[in-house]
Amino acid sequence: MKRFLTVFLVAVLVVSFSLTAVAEGGSVTYNGQSKNFVFAPGSQYSLTDLFPNFKDVMPGDSITQEITVRNTQNVKVKIYMRSLGAQNGSQEFLSQLNLKVQKSQDNLMPYMFDAAADQTADLTNWVCLGTLYSGGEVNLNVILNVPTTLKNDYKDLIGYIDWQFMVEELPTEPGDPQAPQTNDNSLIGLWLALIVGSATLTITTLILKHKRKII
Amino acid sequence: MKKIKASLLIVAICAVVVTFFSQGTLAYYSTVGTATNVVTSGKIKLVIHETTGDDTPFPQEGIYIIPGQIVSKRVNIENACDHPFYLRVKLVNGINSQELSAQDCFNINLNNNAWTLQDDGFIYYNKVLNPGEKTPYVFTEVEIVGEKVNTDYIGKALTLTVNAYAVQQENNPAEHPWLAVGWPTEEVA
Numbered sequence: 128m129k130r131f132l133t134v135f136l137v138a139v140l141v142v143s144f145s146l147t148a149v150a151e152g153g154s155v156t157y158n159g160q161s162k163n164f165v166f167a168p169g170s171q172y173s174l175t176d177l178f179p180n181f182k183d184v185m186p187g188d189s190i191t192q193e194i195t196v197r198n199t200q201n202v203k204v205k206i207y208m209r210s211l212g213a214q215n216g217s218q219e220f221l222s223q224l225n226l227k228v229q230k231s232q233d234n235l236m237p238y239m240f241d242a243a244a245d246q247t248a249d250l251t252n253w254v255c256l257g258t259l260y261s262g263g264e265v266n267l268n269v270i271l272n273v274p275t276t277l278k279n280d281y282k283d284l285i286g287y288i289d290w291q292f293m294v295e296e297l298p299t300e301p302g303d304p305q306a307p308q309t310n311d312n313s314l315i316g317l318w319l320a321l322i323v324g325s326a327t328l329t330i331t332t333l334i335l336k337h338k339r340k341i342i
Numbered sequence: 343m344k345k346i347k348a349s350l351l352i353v354a355i356c357a358v359v360v361t362f363f364s365q366g367t368l369a370y371y372s373t374v375g376t377a378t379n380v381v382t383s384g385k386i387k388l389v390i391h392e393t394t395g396d397d398t399p400f401p402q403e404g405i406y407i408i409p410g411q412i413v414s415k416r417v418n419i420e421n422a423c424d425h426p427f428y429l430r431v432k433l434v435n436g437i438n439s440q441e442l443s444a445q446d447c448f449n450i451n452l453n454n455n456a457w458t459l460q461d462d463g464f465i466y467y468n469k470v471l472n473p474g475e476k477t478p479y480v481f482t483e484v485e486i487v488g489e490k491v492n493t494d495y496i497g498k499a500l501t502l503t504v505n506a507y508a509v510q511q512e513n514n515p516a517e518h519p520w521l522a523v524g525w526p527t528e529e530v531a
Contacts, residue, residue: 155377164375172380183384185425186524187513214378221381244381271381275513279526283385289378296371 152193153177157259157294159200164292172285178269184224186277193231194267196292198259204294206265207253211289213245221245221286223277230256231266244271244288253293386508387423391476392416404499410488417504419467420476427508428519429467431457431480436501446490448502450481458520466519470511480504 155177156165166175170182180192198204213221221244228240228250242248256265392400395414407413419429435444452459456478459465467477484502491500509524516522 155375157373162371162373164373164377166375166377170380172382173378175375175377176380177377178379178381181379181381183382183424185384185510185512187510211376220383224381273383275524277383282383284383286381287378288381289376291374291376293372293374 151179152195153179155194155196155292157196157198157200157204157206157292159198159202159204159296164294173287177290178271178288181271184271184273186273187275188271188273190271190273192269192271194269195264196256196259196267197264198261198294201261201299203258203260203297203299205258205297206256207293207295208250208256209253209291209293210240210247210250211291212247214287214289217286217288218245220281220284221288223274223281224286225272225274226288227268227270227272229268231268244286250290258297384425385423386425386427386510387421388427388429388471388506388508389420389422390504390506391418391420392504395482404501407486407491407500409486409491409495411486413484413486414482415484415502416482417480418477419471419480419506421471421473421508424473426470426472426511428511428514428516428522429471429477429506429508430464430519430525431467431507432464432505434501434503434505436503437495438499442494442498444500447487447495447500449485449487451483451485452481453479460520462520464507464520468519470519471508 151168153176154165154167156167157163158165166177168176168179170176170179177194178192180190184190196206196208198206212218224244226240226242226244227238229238239254240248240250256267257263259265393416394400395416397416400415405413417431419431421427433448433450435447437444437447452465456468457465457480458468465480471477486500507526509522509526511522514522514524
């Protein structure tokens with residue numbers, strides 16, 4: 128019985144980790160209470176790195192990075208972004224790469240940015256991503272293309288690109304929509320069942336162990 | 343007069359209050375945050391292993407040889423990076439003498455099951471070498487060709503250098519490794 132419980136709990140843990148280890152996306156979250164942005168996931172190179180997928184890239188790679196811009200607070204905001212381009216020392220490497228940025232809802236629309244990765248191009252000035260109500264989000268697709276002709280001189284290099292995000296808080300009005308449904312309900316039942324099941328089994332195991340000790 | 347002053351005071355207070363609230367309406371909060379995003383490029387790295395018959399490293403200072411001798415020298419290569427690659431090697435003979443040639447002084451037992459000698463002089467590994475993998479031996483023995491290495495070679499240093507070259511396999515499909523593009527001109531290790 129004890130062995131069965133142990134195996135079951137380990138299996139639950141393994142399933143939990145494997146389900147959460149999906150493709151890593153970047154996120155920009157506006158925290159209205161502290162009036163700041165939280166950038167994730169970060170990396171060993173930068174705590175505010177939004178490009179986890181753009182590491183160790185090779186000639187010929189074409190990689191997409193999804194970035195979600197969220198407003199989690201109970202405020203209405205207009206959100207903007209712009210690029211400051213490559214940092215000093217990164218220009219030469221990044222000038223070899225092509226970067227595209229588009230709002231994923233606008234797949235048929237032209238790219239907001241389509242240029243060498245060191246440039247600021249169409250993101251030189253603030254570009255409005257939209258008005259986000261409480262719980263609202265906008266998704267960006269960032270595509271990095273590495274040419275097959277990239278020379279050996281550019282191997283094992285690091286390039287830094289600065290992006291800025293800005294919000295303007297707007298007064299909420301009676302007709303404003305409430306926090307939208309994310310439709311992320313698919314696994315809620317499973318998770319709740321796993322949590323309740325795990326807790327029950329853990330408690331049962333502890334009680335049995337305790338009783339056995341008393342005996 | 344007092345009434346006028348009181349009126350003025352009320353008007354002034356009202357003005358201040360109105361100004362305060364109108365500023366509050368116009369000057370929305372705005373916040374700017376900077377994300378420093380990072381792109382890194384990968385690399386290809388390989389390690390050449392040279393051992394003797396008992397799997398000890400082949401002496402860097404070399405060994406004394408005699409004509410006709412068969413020296414146990416095992417050479418294989420390891421993928422020491424995170425990317426699969428195609429691989430080829432070139433064997434270069436050398437000697438510390440201008441008068442003598444090292445050409446044809448060595449005869450190796452090439453492992454034809456895993457490696458293919460092409461017309462360009464390179465010996466190609468027949469498969470893709472994945473991260474962490476080692477190739478089978480390129481060769482395991484070197485014969486010192488007796489007909490070539492005569493008494494003129496006494497006291498000379500002969501060298502057999504293994505140069506390895508790798509090119510990425512990702513985004514570089516090829517029916518055979520020797521048909522892949524992008525081979526480096528200089529040896530990787």
